[in-house]
Structure formats: structure tokens, C-alpha cells
Amino acid sequence: MSGLKPTCKEVHRLVSEGMDRELSLAERTRMRLHLMVCGACTRFNNQMDTLRKAMRVFPGDEP
Numbered sequence: 001m002s003g004l005k006p007t008c009k010e011v012h013r014l015v016s017e018g019m020d021r022e023l024s025l026a027e028r029t030r031m032r033l034h035l036m037v038c039g040a041c042t043r044f045n046n047q048m049d050t051l052r053k054a055m056r057v058f059p060g061d062e063p
């Protein structure tokens, strides 16, 4: 954690970690504040979101 403004690198990390675990309120707040001002991270977040939804739709091969 470094200062109030998270960098793109940190936000990318949080978005990726959000796939595997529940982020804390502080982490989500930092992420959202950054997404409001950064188009690149917003796109990255949307891509990950789409991926996450796609994985739910296709839960893997039947045994």
C-alpha cells in the first residue's frame, strides 16, 4: 500500500486478486477511485469481469 492514489500496477493487481478472493472495503474503494479517472484500468476491469462471467456460464467439462 503506497499513499492514497493507487497506481495502475496496483489496480491491475487488485483486479486480478479480486478473481480469487474477496477484496476488503478499503481495497475496493481505492480501486474504484482509480477506475473513475483511468480509462485503461476501466477497460482492464471490464475484460476481467467479462472473463469471470464467462467462466460462470461455462463451469467446465462434464465428467
Ligand SMILES: [Zn+2]
Pocket: 007, 008, 009, 011, 034, 038, 039, 040, 041
Ligand atoms: Zn490505471
